[in-house]
Amino acid sequence: MKLTYKQRIFFYFFIIFALFAVCIIIFEQREEKAQRTQALEDRLDSYADMIHLYMDQYQLTDSNIVEIQTLAKAMPLDIRITIIDESGKVTFDKDIENFNSLENHMDRPEIRNASYLGKGSNIRMSASTHHEYLYYAKQYKGYYVRVALPYTIETKSMLKADNLFIYIVLGMFIIVLLLLNYVAGRFGGSISQLKNLAVKIKEDKPLPEKIAFPDDELGEIGNQLVSMLKQKERSKREIELEREKLIQHFHYSQEGICIFDRDIRKVYANTNFFQYFNFIVEQPVFNLEAIIKEQVFDPAIEFINKRKEGDNYHTYQIKKNGKTFSIQTIVFEDDSFEITIKDISKTEKTRQLKQEMTNNIAHELRTPVTSLRGYLETLDTQTLPADKQTQFIHRAYQQTIRLSNLIEDVSLISKMEEAPTQFAMEKVNMSQLINDVRIDLTDKLKENDIQLLVSIKDDLVINGNYTLLYSIFRNLMDNSIGYAGQHIFIDINNYMEDQEYIYFSYFDTGKGVDEQYLPRLFERFYRVNEGRTRDTGGSGLGLSIVRNAVLFHKGEIQVRNHSGGGLEFFFTLKK
Numbered sequence: 148m149k150l151t152y153k154q155r156i157f158f159y160f161f162i163i164f165a166l167f168a169v170c171i172i173i174f175e176q177r178e179e180k181a182q183r184t185q186a187l188e189d190r191l192d193s194y195a196d197m198i199h200l201y202m203d204q205y206q207l208t209d210s211n212i213v214e215i216q217t218l219a220k221a222m223p224l225d226i227r228i229t230i231i232d233e234s235g236k237v238t239f240d241k242d243i244e245n246f247n248s249l250e251n252h253m254d255r256p257e258i259r260n261a262s263y264l265g266k267g268s269n270i271r272m273s274a275s276t277h278h279e280y281l282y283y284a285k286q287y288k289g290y291y292v293r294v295a296l297p298y299t300i301e302t303k304s305m306l307k308a309d310n311l312f313i314y315i316v317l318g319m320f321i322i323v324l325l326l327l328n329y330v331a332g333r334f335g336g337s338i339s340q341l342k343n344l345a346v347k348i349k350e351d352k353p354l355p356e357k358i359a360f361p362d363d364e365l366g367e368i369g370n371q372l373v374s375m376l377k378q379k380e381r382s383k384r385e386i387e388l389e390r391e392k393l394i395q396h397f398h399y400s401q402e403g404i405c406i407f408d409r410d411i412r413k414v415y416a417n418t419n420f421f422q423y424f425n426f427i428v429e430q431p432v433f434n435l436e437a438i439i440k441e442q443v444f445d446p447a448i449e450f451i452n453k454r455k456e457g458d459n460y461h462t463y464q465i466k467k468n469g470k471t472f473s474i475q476t477i478v479f480e481d482d483s484f485e486i487t488i489k490d491i492s493k494t495e496k497t498r499q500l501k502q503e504m505t506n507n508i509a510h511e512l513r514t515p516v517t518s519l520r521g522y523l524e525t526l527d528t529q530t531l532p533a534d535k536q537t538q539f540i541h542r543a544y545q546q547t548i549r550l551s552n553l554i555e556d557v558s559l560i561s562k563m564e565e566a567p568t569q570f571a572m573e574k575v576n577m578s579q580l581i582n583d584v585r586i587d588l589t590d591k592l593k594e595n596d597i598q599l600l601v602s603i604k605d606d607l608v609i610n611g612n613y614t615l616l617y618s619i620f621r622n623l624m625d626n627s628i629g630y631a632g633q634h635i636f637i638d639i640n641n642y643m644e645d646q647e648y649i650y651f652s653y654f655d656t657g658k659g660v661d662e663q664y665l666p667r668l669f670e671r672f673y674r675v676n677e678g679r680t681r682d683t684g685g686s687g688l689g690l691s692i693v694r695n696a697v698l699f700h701k702g703e704i705q706v707r708n709h710s711g712g713g714l715e716f717f718f719t720l721k722k
Contacts, residue, residue: 151339156331161324168320175312187296188268191283195292198228199285215239227280227295231258238290243275250274252293257284261291270298341369403488409481411436423488427467438486443467447476451484464491515546522546559618559692567699570612577607577616577649581639584620591628597655598636599624607641609649609720615696616720622689623653623716631657631713647721648702654715659708668706669694 150158201207201218219228219241229246230239235253240246252258260267261284268283273295280295394415397404403420407413413435425431428441438444443465450461461476475487522543526536581601585592592599609616620639627637635657643650660668669690697704697718704718 157328160327160331164320164323164327168316172313172316175316179312184268187281188283191268191281191294191296192266192285194222194226194228194294195283195285197222198230198292198294199287202230216241225297227276227297229293229295231284231291231293233289233291240275255282255284257282257293258291260284261286341372401490404485405435405487406483406485407435407438408483411439414483420486420488423472423490426470427465427472427488444474444486447474447486450476451478454478515550519543519546519550559614570615570699572610572612575609575611575613575616576605577609577641578603578605580613580616581620584617584624587621588624588628595628595633595635597628597631597633600636600638602638602640602642604641607644607649609700609722611700611720615699619693619696619718620653622693626689627655627657627713631655635713644722648719649722650717650719652715652717654709654711655713656709656711657713659713662708665706665708669704 198215198218202215205214207214215228215230219226222228226241228239228241229237229252231237231252235251235258237243237246237249237252240249243249253262256269256271257267260269266283266285268281270279270281272279279298281298282293282295284291284293397415397417400417400419403417403423405413405416405420405424416435420435421433424435424438427443439448446463447461450458454461459478462473464471464473466472470490470492473487473489473491475489476484477487478484522539525531526539526543531539578601581603585599585601591597624637627635635655637655638653640652641649642652693716694704697720701721702719704716706714706716709715
């Protein structure tokens with residue numbers, strides 16, 4: 148059975164304090180016994196001195212040593228007195244009558260010590276009386292005085308150390324054990340909490356809201372650990388949240404994104420990457436690690452394998468199955484990398500359209516600018532009659548109007564595509580707007596004998612941009628005036644509406660267009676017949692502006708040949 152930390156601490160300190168207590172008791176018992184023995188020897192020493200003084204006073208010799216019996220009777224009865232000469236011969240012994248027959252005593256331990264140190268003691272069994280004695284011998288001039296005390300139970304008790312100290316030590320030991328148990332409990336509680344904390348960390352379990360550690364150093368360490376771990380958990384949650392955001396971004400991204408580790412093993416790939424990958428390669432595959440075998444990705448793999456230090460980005464384009472793709476490679480610090488496949492077909496098409504538009508604008512500007520320059524150069528270098536000068540000035544003025552219209556149309560269509568938020572929205576009365584267009588074109592309508600029929604409710608209101616809504620009907624009517632011919636009529640009708648949209652029809656009864664040209668009428672600068680726009684003075688952008696203005700208002704527009712002749716437009720505008 149594995150002991151707890153508290154039990155181990157208690158056991159270790161119990162052993163330490165027990166050994167310490169035993170050592171203290173043993174040492175004290177020895178010291179006290181030595182002191183008691185010393186006290187008893189001092190007592191025996193005084194007896195020996197008394198005997199020596201008595202013998203010296205009465206000048207007792209070997210011949211009359213028996214006179215010492217008088218002194219022996221005056222001493223305690225249990226004291227045995229022995230007189231030994233320098234040679235070791237016993238000359239007197241209180242308890243032995245025939246002491247002359249005793250063997251030589253120079254080999255006795257107490258006598259040997261006395262011969263070297265002047266005095267000596269020993270506890271042993273007597274060879275003559277067969278009793279155990281505490282012997283004490285002291286050397287004097289010419290002899291030894293030996294005093295012996297029977298080593299009985301009483302004598303042993305006199306030499307035995309007092310047990311009070313043992314009881315005191317045991318009591319203190321018990322108190323120390325209680326204190327040790329308390330301290331071990333506090334340490335054990337802190338250690339147990341730290342252990343539980345470590346288990347929760349190891350098992351990745353959430354920490355409880357409150358953890359109470361004892362108010363000690365271990366508790367302070369525990370509180371600091373909890374604080375750091377909670378901070379780590381908050382950081383982990385924030386990282387997980389950011390990771391989820393990043394994954395969602397990757398998931399819903401229009402780009403195909405795939406992340407590989409340094410060994411070209413897939414870590415993550417979104418749906419678009421699988422789609423683009425299988426669209427680009429010859430044979431569909433589901434194992435993206437096969438990317439290293441596909442030729443279209445050779446530039447990316449070569450960059451990854453041969454890149455220089457600090458060179459972490461590479462991009463190139465490919466055209467496949469009628470689409471254009473941009474393939475980007477980003478290498479990270481740990482040599483993992485990301486490959487992004489982006490369908491730039493629309494962007495590329497837009498770029499080409501812008502390039503074509505720029506070329507068309509330059510082409511459209513070239514004719515009026517050349518004409519204007521020619522007229523002005525003629526007026527500047529030649530002297531012309533007044534009527535010719537007036538004619539050239541008028542033609543030059545017409546070319547400036549054409550240039551101005553072209554610039555305004557280009558500016559309007561560019562603004563619709565690139566900065567639609569700059570158009571302010573307001574409540575627009577459509578009946579009043581169409582009447583404004585009619586007033587502005589009154590002269591041209593009369594010149595071409597064109598009648599305008601309008602079937603619009605007086606209270607019809609759209610939340611839109613007045614300028615763009617005006618441009619829809621203005622350009623449609625300009626198109627009819629310029630190309631439909633004379634002696635016709637124009638019909639504008641709000642033939643239906645629902646909760647979201649208003650439905651319009653616009654047609655004229657003039658010249659129509661061959662069916663093959665209808666799909667391209669809304670293209671910029673498109674002409675059914677080359678030179679048509681220049682002959683009529685238009686910019687070539689009118690119907691393109693109409694289409695973009697309708698799209699701006701969340702609507703759609705179609706065109707067809709009217710059954711009674713001319714063109715007919717159907718379009719919707721969101722209320």
